[in-house]
Amino acid sequence: MNNLLKGSTGDWEIVIGIEIHAQIISESKLFSGSSTIFGSEHNTQVSFVDAGMPGMLPVINSICVEQAVKTGLGLNAKINNFSIFDRKNYFYPDLPQGYQISQFDQPIVGEGKVLIDLEGNIEKEVRIERLHLEQDAGKSLHDQHPSYSFVDLNRSGVALMEIVSMPDMSSSEEAQAYVKKIRNIMKYLRTCDGNMDEGSLRADINVSVRKPGDDLGTRCEIKNVNSIKFIGQAIEYEAKRQIKLIEDGELIKQQTRLFDPKKGQTRSMRSKEEAHDYRYFPDPDLLPLTFTDEFVENIRKTLPELPDIRRRRFVDDFNLSPYDASILVSERETADYFEIASEGVNSKLVCNWIVGELFSFLNKVNKTIDQSPITPQNLGKLINLIDDGTITGRIAKDIFEIMTESGDDPISIVDSNNMRQVSDEGEIEKIIDSIIELNPDQVKALEDKPNLMGWFVGQVMKETQGRANPQKVNDILNSKLLK
């Protein structure tokens, strides 16, 4: 694929590597027993460990270790049975310890790879460099007071997985597809909820540009981008900024930048270069993290079906096109919904209705599929009603409308509103006869304008409130009017 950007001196290639920070799903924090629930009263989920009080000692949460190993397995990565916790030292008010407990040169998970899904059913492999465990920091609020920042430590010490990719992506689309894929895998594994609005998943994007075939250029890191859309915008802006600088004869300075969603631009953070001097050293409070092969194999046995395999199964078992299947599995919730809805139902129709009517409704009301007022069981029933001829496709759309408001069972909606399809030929014939009788001019005009047939169909549908079997209406009209 051609991902080159045009500059005034020719083509440029973008090189992108991504660090994802993913909050682990756990009840309590990585090294303390305080709760991880999002949105609680500030500073109520803080222990003396999380507040960095002197003499407090960290004790690791076994579930967080399991979650990291599980995610590593989901990324086809090497699991390290021996890893080390290090202190990453820096000063910031929402980091009360003065250091973040992280992993430096011996992380819990090593090299892996994922397949990302691109436009036109193309897959691309992106290599994972590593995954390590670390603590999240607290939160600073800067807009509460003219001269003070407010600090909330509820998030301080929550377990994060930092997933580092190799610089294998070369367009904003690939970067977006990568983050979506990692998020989706973690949602399937239930190791991270992937909620970017609540900050459970944040991405740092490394962007550099080069002439095709050249060595890697100097990179800039865009910190904490928190939506898939912003990831795309930030990369587009940053790549063009760097190309312009170089073409104007300037040098790219390696720096950390922030993306401003309002302006759609990145800007330099004020922090000095030396803020990157983290002076890592092994945390003397923590022994090496070790576990057996058996521990890893037991986790491997609990792995759910991951999106790539599920897609293949959807193609094989439900006879879906690879394109349809990849849309369905791209969110675990959508794939789950589809599987429930298509139990005993025409699965191709179910897929069409989910991707068409349901998605456009959910989009309109800004809801996710697990908030859908229409249960998958009810959507399945609706489709069965169409499939077995009980209702017409047109009526089905009306019933769908009603279901989005009431959430009712489609069968009871059909019964209470008299919406069953009229397939009785005698009944349809009677209606058609009366229309022909009342509209002699149209019958005559039909001889010159065969398109007028549509008008007759419309009249029948109007008369029956859309309930007439369209095939039968066509057949009878044809036999009576086209001789």
Next chain:
Amino acid sequence: MSVNEDNVKKIARLSKISLNDSEVKKYLTDLNQIIGWVDQLKEVDTEKVSPTFSSFGAGEGIKQRDDIVSDGGYRKEIISNAPKSEEGFFLVPKVID
């Protein structure tokens, strides 16, 4: 190996410690003595010795705890030492990157 005055100032800055000129000289001497001692240790041949990450045996890994909420919920105590607080928040001089 040794450090110079600039290194000492940089380390002080990273550690948010302010040093006057005579202190810089004092710590320069101290640090270089420590480094000299470590240099001496480096003379030992450790080619075939794996790094010691803890004083426990190699098999003695980290102790793990169950994932149970057992702590927190004492905001008053948490912020009681803060020089400045408001409505349960720590207040710090404004920091924006």
